[in-house]
Amino acid sequence: MTESPTPYVLDADTMTGGMRPIRQAVLALGSNLGDRLDRLQGAVAALEDTPEVTLVAVSSVYETEPVGAPEGSEDFLNAVVLLDTTLTVHTLLDRAMAIEDAFGRERSEPNGPRTLDVDLIVVGDRVADDDTLTLPHPRAHERGFVLVPWLEIDPEGEIPGKGFVADIIGDVDTSGVKRRGDLEIML
Protein backbone atom coordinates (compact mmCIF):
# COMPACT_ATOMS: atom_id res chain seq x y z
CA MET A 1 0.00 0.00 0.00
CA THR A 2 1.32 3.46 -0.82
CA GLU A 3 1.34 6.13 1.85
CA SER A 4 -0.85 9.19 1.48
CA PRO A 5 1.26 12.24 0.65
CA THR A 6 -1.35 14.67 2.01
CA PRO A 7 -0.72 16.34 5.40
CA TYR A 8 -4.16 15.56 6.80
CA VAL A 9 -5.44 13.44 9.68
CA LEU A 10 -8.87 12.25 10.70
CA ASP A 11 -10.45 14.82 12.97
CA ALA A 12 -11.47 13.06 16.18
CA ASP A 13 -12.93 16.29 17.60
CA THR A 14 -15.77 16.54 15.13
CA MET A 15 -18.65 14.23 14.39
CA THR A 16 -18.19 14.76 10.69
CA GLY A 17 -15.23 12.47 10.19
CA GLY A 18 -13.72 15.41 8.32
CA MET A 19 -10.04 15.95 7.81
CA ARG A 20 -8.02 18.35 9.92
CA PRO A 21 -5.00 20.06 8.39
CA ILE A 22 -1.58 20.57 9.85
CA ARG A 23 -1.37 24.19 10.98
CA GLN A 24 1.62 26.27 11.90
CA ALA A 25 1.24 27.87 15.31
CA VAL A 26 3.23 30.55 17.09
CA LEU A 27 3.36 30.28 20.89
CA ALA A 28 4.90 32.84 23.26
CA LEU A 29 6.50 31.72 26.51
CA GLY A 30 7.22 33.95 29.50
CA SER A 31 8.45 33.57 33.06
CA ASN A 32 9.43 36.05 35.76
CA LEU A 33 9.42 33.88 38.86
CA GLY A 34 11.78 31.18 40.11
CA ASP A 35 14.22 29.48 37.75
CA ARG A 36 12.95 31.28 34.66
CA LEU A 37 15.11 29.48 32.09
CA ASP A 38 14.18 26.12 33.59
CA ARG A 39 10.47 26.96 33.15
CA LEU A 40 10.92 27.92 29.50
CA GLN A 41 13.01 24.82 28.89
CA GLY A 42 10.35 22.64 30.56
CA ALA A 43 7.59 24.14 28.42
CA VAL A 44 9.50 23.47 25.20
CA ALA A 45 10.24 19.89 26.30
CA ALA A 46 6.54 19.34 27.10
CA LEU A 47 5.51 20.67 23.70
CA GLU A 48 8.11 18.43 22.07
CA ASP A 49 6.61 15.46 23.97
CA THR A 50 3.14 16.16 22.56
CA PRO A 51 2.48 13.58 19.82
CA GLU A 52 0.40 15.91 17.64
CA VAL A 53 3.04 18.65 17.77
CA THR A 54 6.24 19.01 15.75
CA LEU A 55 8.58 21.80 16.78
CA VAL A 56 9.81 23.88 13.86
CA ALA A 57 11.91 26.53 15.59
CA VAL A 58 12.65 28.00 19.01
CA SER A 59 13.91 31.56 19.40
CA SER A 60 16.75 32.81 21.49
CA VAL A 61 15.98 33.71 25.09
CA TYR A 62 15.25 37.39 25.76
CA GLU A 63 15.40 39.31 29.02
CA THR A 64 12.50 41.77 28.92
CA GLU A 65 11.20 44.62 31.03
CA PRO A 66 7.74 43.87 32.40
CA VAL A 67 4.93 45.44 30.39
CA GLY A 68 1.71 46.44 32.18
CA ALA A 69 2.86 44.61 35.28
CA PRO A 70 2.63 45.85 38.88
CA GLU A 71 5.29 48.29 40.11
CA GLY A 72 8.53 46.55 41.07
CA SER A 73 7.88 43.38 39.01
CA GLU A 74 10.91 41.34 38.08
CA ASP A 75 12.13 41.14 34.49
CA PHE A 76 10.79 38.31 32.36
CA LEU A 77 12.57 35.77 30.25
CA ASN A 78 10.62 35.39 27.02
CA ALA A 79 10.91 33.16 23.96
CA VAL A 80 8.75 32.22 20.98
CA VAL A 81 8.17 28.77 19.55
CA LEU A 82 7.04 27.86 16.04
CA LEU A 83 5.35 24.49 15.66
CA ASP A 84 3.26 22.37 13.34
CA THR A 85 0.21 20.74 14.87
CA THR A 86 -2.87 18.74 13.96
CA LEU A 87 -4.56 19.69 17.25
CA THR A 88 -7.66 21.87 17.12
CA VAL A 89 -7.07 25.36 18.51
CA HIS A 90 -8.99 24.61 21.71
CA THR A 91 -7.09 21.38 22.31
CA LEU A 92 -3.83 23.25 21.74
CA LEU A 93 -4.99 25.85 24.29
CA ASP A 94 -5.82 23.05 26.77
CA ARG A 95 -2.32 21.66 26.24
CA ALA A 96 -0.79 25.11 26.82
CA MET A 97 -2.80 25.56 30.05
CA ALA A 98 -1.80 22.06 31.22
CA ILE A 99 1.85 22.93 30.65
CA GLU A 100 1.41 26.14 32.67
CA ASP A 101 -0.22 24.14 35.47
CA ALA A 102 2.56 21.57 35.43
CA PHE A 103 4.95 24.37 36.28
CA GLY A 104 2.80 25.59 39.13
CA ARG A 105 1.64 28.85 37.72
CA GLU A 106 -0.37 30.90 40.16
CA ARG A 107 -2.80 33.49 38.82
CA SER A 108 -2.97 35.76 41.87
CA GLU A 109 -3.21 39.17 40.22
CA PRO A 110 -3.59 40.48 36.67
CA ASN A 111 -0.21 40.66 34.90
CA GLY A 112 1.41 39.63 38.20
CA PRO A 113 4.44 37.38 38.54
CA ARG A 114 4.11 34.02 36.88
CA THR A 115 6.27 30.95 36.87
CA LEU A 116 5.18 30.23 33.33
CA ASP A 117 2.86 31.82 30.82
CA VAL A 118 2.11 30.09 27.50
CA ASP A 119 0.11 32.17 25.00
CA LEU A 120 -1.23 31.15 21.60
CA ILE A 121 -0.31 34.03 19.30
CA VAL A 122 -1.52 32.77 15.92
CA VAL A 123 -2.59 29.36 14.66
CA GLY A 124 -2.49 29.36 10.88
CA ASP A 125 -5.13 31.81 9.74
CA ARG A 126 -7.62 30.73 12.42
CA VAL A 127 -9.73 33.41 14.04
CA ALA A 128 -11.41 32.71 17.39
CA ASP A 129 -13.23 34.86 19.90
CA ASP A 130 -15.05 32.97 22.61
CA ASP A 131 -14.98 32.66 26.41
CA THR A 132 -11.70 30.75 26.45
CA LEU A 133 -9.78 31.72 23.34
CA THR A 134 -9.05 34.80 21.26
CA LEU A 135 -7.03 34.33 18.08
CA PRO A 136 -4.91 36.01 16.95
CA HIS A 137 -3.82 36.97 20.47
CA PRO A 138 -5.35 40.44 20.96
CA ARG A 139 -2.24 42.07 22.41
CA ALA A 140 0.55 40.34 20.48
CA HIS A 141 0.91 43.12 17.90
CA GLU A 142 1.87 45.66 20.58
CA ARG A 143 4.32 43.48 22.51
CA GLY A 144 8.02 43.72 21.78
CA PHE A 145 8.62 40.64 23.94
CA VAL A 146 6.55 38.64 21.42
CA LEU A 147 7.47 40.36 18.14
CA VAL A 148 11.27 40.44 18.57
CA PRO A 149 11.73 36.68 19.21
CA TRP A 150 9.07 35.83 16.62
CA LEU A 151 10.78 37.87 13.90
CA GLU A 152 14.09 36.16 14.72
CA ILE A 153 12.75 32.71 13.81
CA ASP A 154 10.06 33.65 11.26
CA PRO A 155 10.94 36.65 9.09
CA GLU A 156 7.74 36.05 7.07
CA GLY A 157 5.57 35.99 10.20
CA GLU A 158 2.14 37.60 9.93
CA ILE A 159 -0.71 38.42 12.31
CA PRO A 160 -3.92 38.02 10.32
CA GLY A 161 -5.71 41.38 10.30
CA LYS A 162 -2.67 43.28 11.58
CA GLY A 163 0.11 42.67 9.05
CA PHE A 164 3.60 41.29 8.87
CA VAL A 165 5.66 41.15 12.04
CA ALA A 166 8.53 42.82 10.17
CA ASP A 167 6.29 45.85 9.54
CA ILE A 168 4.34 45.97 12.82
CA ILE A 169 7.50 45.88 14.89
CA GLY A 170 8.51 49.30 13.55
CA ASP A 171 5.69 50.87 15.59
CA VAL A 172 6.54 49.08 18.83
CA ASP A 173 9.00 50.07 21.56
CA THR A 174 11.47 47.18 21.69
CA SER A 175 14.06 48.94 23.86
CA GLY A 176 13.27 46.75 26.88
CA VAL A 177 13.86 43.50 24.97
CA LYS A 178 17.44 42.21 25.18
CA ARG A 179 18.73 38.96 23.69
CA ARG A 180 20.48 36.80 26.29
CA GLY A 181 23.21 35.14 24.24
CA ASP A 182 24.41 33.34 27.37
CA LEU A 183 21.11 31.47 27.81
CA GLU A 184 19.73 28.81 25.49
CA ILE A 185 16.72 26.51 25.27
CA MET A 186 18.00 23.07 24.29
CA LEU A 187 16.10 20.80 21.90
Ligand SMILES: Nc1ncnc2c1ncn2[C@@H]1O[C@H](COP(=O)(O)OP(=O)(O)OP(=O)(O)O)[C@@H](O)[C@H]1O
Ligand atom coordinates in the same frame (compact mmCIF):
# COMPACT_ATOMS: atom_id res chain seq x y z
N1 LIG B 1 -4.66 33.36 22.53
C1 LIG B 1 -4.71 32.96 23.83
N2 LIG B 1 -3.65 32.34 24.40
C2 LIG B 1 -3.69 31.96 25.69
N3 LIG B 1 -4.74 32.14 26.52
C3 LIG B 1 -5.82 32.74 25.99
C4 LIG B 1 -5.86 33.18 24.64
N4 LIG B 1 -7.08 33.74 24.39
C5 LIG B 1 -7.77 33.65 25.53
N5 LIG B 1 -7.04 33.06 26.49
C6 LIG B 1 -7.52 32.81 27.85
O1 LIG B 1 -6.76 33.60 28.72
C7 LIG B 1 -6.65 32.90 29.94
C8 LIG B 1 -5.31 33.22 30.55
O2 LIG B 1 -5.41 34.47 31.05
P1 LIG B 1 -4.25 35.06 31.90
O3 LIG B 1 -4.79 35.78 33.05
O4 LIG B 1 -3.23 34.00 32.15
O5 LIG B 1 -3.68 36.09 30.84
P2 LIG B 1 -2.20 36.55 30.76
O6 LIG B 1 -1.46 35.55 29.93
O7 LIG B 1 -1.72 36.87 32.12
O8 LIG B 1 -2.33 37.91 29.98
P3 LIG B 1 -2.26 38.16 28.45
O9 LIG B 1 -3.45 37.42 27.86
O10 LIG B 1 -2.35 39.63 28.31
O11 LIG B 1 -0.94 37.59 27.96
C9 LIG B 1 -6.70 31.44 29.64
O12 LIG B 1 -7.44 30.79 30.64
C10 LIG B 1 -7.33 31.37 28.29
O13 LIG B 1 -8.60 30.75 28.36
Ligand SMILES: Nc1nc2c(c(=O)[nH]1)N=C(CO)CN2
Ligand atom coordinates in the same frame (compact mmCIF):
# COMPACT_ATOMS: atom_id res chain seq x y z
N1 LIG C 1 8.10 41.61 29.52
C1 LIG C 1 6.93 40.95 29.68
N2 LIG C 1 5.88 41.60 30.17
C2 LIG C 1 4.70 40.93 30.31
C3 LIG C 1 4.59 39.57 29.95
C4 LIG C 1 5.74 38.91 29.45
O1 LIG C 1 5.71 37.71 29.12
N3 LIG C 1 6.89 39.64 29.31
N4 LIG C 1 3.40 38.94 30.08
C5 LIG C 1 2.34 39.58 30.50
C6 LIG C 1 1.03 38.89 30.58
O2 LIG C 1 1.00 37.77 29.83
C7 LIG C 1 2.36 40.98 30.94
N5 LIG C 1 3.63 41.59 30.79
